[in-house]
Amino acid sequence: MSELPEIFRVWFFVAGIMALVGLNAAFSVWLERKVSGHIQRRIGPKEVGPYGIIQPIADGIKLMTKQLVVPAKADPLLYRLAPALTMITAVMVFVVIPFGPALVAVDLNIGLLLIFAISSVNVLALLMGGWGSNNKYAVISATRAVSQNIAYEVPMLITVVTMVMISGSMNLNTIVGQQQNLLQWYIFPWNGSILLPVSFLIFFVCAMAETNRAPFDLGEAESELVAGFHTEYGGMGFGLFFLGEYGHVFVGCALASILFLGGWQCPLGLLPGIHWMLLKTYLLVYVVMWIRWTYPRTTIYGLLNLSWKVMVPFSLAILVLTAAMLKVF
Amino acid sequence: MNSYFKEIYDGGKSLVVGLGITFRYMIQPVVTLQYPRQTVKMAPRYRGHIDLVFDAAAESGNKCIACGMCQRNCPSGCITIKSEKPEGAKKKVLTGYRLDFTKCSLCGLCVESCPTEALEFSKEYNLAGFKAEDYVFDLLKRCEERRR
Numbered sequence A: 001m002s003e004l005p006e007i008f009r010v011w012f013f014v015a016g017i018m019a020l021v022g023l024n025a026a027f028s029v030w031l032e033r034k035v036s037g038h039i040q041r042r043i044g045p046k047e048v049g050p051y052g053i054i055q056p057i058a059d060g061i062k063l064m065t066k067q068l069v070v071p072a073k074a075d076p077l078l079y080r081l082a083p084a085l086t087m088i089t090a091v092m093v094f095v096v097i098p099f100g101p102a103l104v105a106v107d108l109n110i111g112l113l114l115i116f117a118i119s120s121v122n123v124l125a126l127l128m129g130g131w132g133s134n135n136k137y138a139v140i141s142a143t144r145a146v147s148q149n150i151a152y153e154v155p156m157l158i159t160v161v162t163m164v165m166i167s168g169s170m171n172l173n174t175i176v177g178q179q180q181n182l183l184q185w186y187i188f189p190w191n192g193s194i195l196l197p198v199s200f201l202i203f204f205v206c207a208m209a210e211t212n213r214a215p216f217d218l219g220e221a222e223s224e225l226v227a228g229f230h231t232e233y234g235g236m237g238f239g240l241f242f243l244g245e246y247g248h249v250f251v252g253c254a255l256a257s258i259l260f261l262g263g264w265q266c267p268l269g270l271l272p273g274i275h276w277m278l279l280k281t282y283l284l285v286y287v288v289m290w291i292r293w294t295y296p297r298t299t300i301y302g303l304l305n306l307s308w309k310v311m312v313p314f315s316l317a318i319l320v321l322t323a324a325m326l327k328v329f
Numbered sequence B: 001m002n003s004y005f006k007e008i009y010d011g012g013k014s015l016v017v018g019l020g021i022t023f024r025y026m027i028q029p030v031v032t033l034q035y036p037r038q039t040v041k042m043a044p045r046y047r048g049h050i051d052l053v054f055d056a057a058a059e060s061g062n063k064c065i066a067c068g069m070c071q072r073n074c075p076s077g078c079i080t081i082k083s084e085k086p087e088g089a090k091k092k093v094l095t096g097y098r099l100d101f102t103k104c105s106l107c108g109l110c111v112e113s114c115p116t117e118a119l120e121f122s123k124e125y126n127l128a129g130f131k132a133e134d135y136v137f138d139l140l141k142r143c144e145e146r147r148r
Helices: A006-039 A055-065 A076-096 A111-119 A122-132 A136-167 A172-177 A196-210 A235-260 A274-292 A300-328 B002-027 B069-073 B109-113 B139-147
Strands: B050-052 B079-084 B093-100 B119-121 B136-138
Touching: A006 A055, A006 A076, A006 A235, A006 A274, A006 B002, A055 A235, A076 A111, A076 A122, A076 A235, A111 A136, A111 A172, A111 A235, A122 A136, A122 A235, A136 A172, A136 A196, A136 A235, A136 A300, A172 A235, A196 A235, A196 A274, A196 A300, A235 A274, A274 B002, B050 B139, B069 B079, B069 B109, B093 B139, B109 B119, B136 B139
Parallel strands: none
Antiparallel strands: B050 B119, B079 B093, B093 B136
16 A cells, blocks of 8 residues: 555545445445344345345435425524534544554554544534434434433443553554454453453443444434434435444444454454454444344433443443553563 | 342343344244245135135036025125026026125125035135226136136
8 A cells, every 4th residue: 555645545545435334334234124134033125136235225325316304493504514424423433443454544543542532523413413403302312312422431431441551552553463363352351451351341332322222222212202313304314324323333343343352363363354354343233233133222211320330330440450450460 | 239240240141141032033034924925825714705616527617506596695795697598408507607896795605505515715815906897706707717
C-alpha cells in the first residue's frame, strides 16, 4: 500500500469502507433473518437469489424508491441530520480498525480512543432523531437510549482501560500484533490478569447494549414505543438508521475480536490476514444475533441495575486487580 | 453480599441454559412447509366440494343412477342433475351434474343420501378465483377427465 500516492490510498480506503459498511449491513440483515428463522425452526428468506442472499439488496432498493416525508411539526434540520449522523459515526470508526497487517486506513496511535470518542456521538444522533421528529414515543425512546448508552459506556471504558494497561498501547494494530497465536490471545487468564474472560464478557455485553441490540433494545421497544426513535422515519431515513445499527454491531464485534481474540492473527500463527478478522467478527456478530433471538427484552430498571450494580463494580475490581498483578509480576 | 453473587451466578447460568435451548432449536430441521412448492397431504375426512366417485367397472365411469336424491336433499339447492333414458334402455343415464359451489355449505347430505355411494368429498382446497362462475363445477366432466 505504501508505494501508492497518498491520494489513491485515501480513495481506495474510502471506497472500501463505504462498500464494507453497505455490504456488511446487507449480509447482517440476511444473517439475522436466517438465524432468527432457524431458531424458530423456519427457513427465513429463500426466494430472492440463492438462499435469499439478494433479499436485503431488494429491500434496500425498495427503501430508496420511497418518498421522504418530514412530519409537519418536526424540527426539519435535526430530523434530517439524525440518520446521517448515525451513519457518519458508523463509517468513521472504520478508519482505524485494522483488517490486516497493512490493511488499515490510518494507523493511529490513539485508535482505541478515537473509536470510543466517535461512537459515543452516535447517542447524540438517536437523541436528535427522537427529539426532532416531535413524537412522544420517539422522545421517550431517545431519553432511554441516552441513559442506557451512558450507563454502559462506563464499564466498557473501564474494561478498555484494563486492556490498554495490559497491552501498553492504544494502537489497535499493535494490540493485534501482540496476540500472535491462540495462547497469546487476551481472552485467556494467563495473559496479564486472571479475570480476562470476565473482562471479555463485560466488554461484549456492553458493546451489545451500546448498539441498542436486543435484549437491550429499550430504545426501540416495539411493544411499548411503536419503533422508538425512528418511529417517524420512513424510506432511506429509516434505512440509514438500520445501516448504522449494523455498522455499529460490526464495529463492536470487530473491537472485541481485536482486543481479545487476536484480530487478523491466525489461532495457529499461520497466514494472518483479513479473512481471520472477518471470520472472528462475524462469529461474534452471529453470537449477538443468537442472543437477540433467545432473550426477551429487559426492563429499563433491570438494564440500569445490571450496569451500575454488576458491570461497573466488576470492571473496577478487574481494573484494580490487573493493576496489582501487572505491578507484582 | 452472598446473595449478590448467587444472583449473578444463577442469572448467568439461566442465560446459558437459554442459549443452549435456542441453539438446539436452530440445528433441528425446519418444521414449516414451503406452501406453493410443497403441499400438505389432506386428511382422509377432509371435506372439499363433492365429486363423483370414479368407477372403472361401470361403462359410464360413475356409479350414479340419476335417482335425484342428492338434488332433493340438498338444503341449499346447489345440485342440478340432468338425465335421460335412451331408447330401449332400462335405466336412466346421467348426462349432466352441475354443482354450484358458491351456495354449498358442505353439509354432506348429498353424500349421505346417495343410495349407490356415487359421491365423495374431494380433497381440493386450492380454490381461488375471480368470478362466481369459477365455482360452478361440472362433476360429470371432472369424472370423465379422471378416466383418461
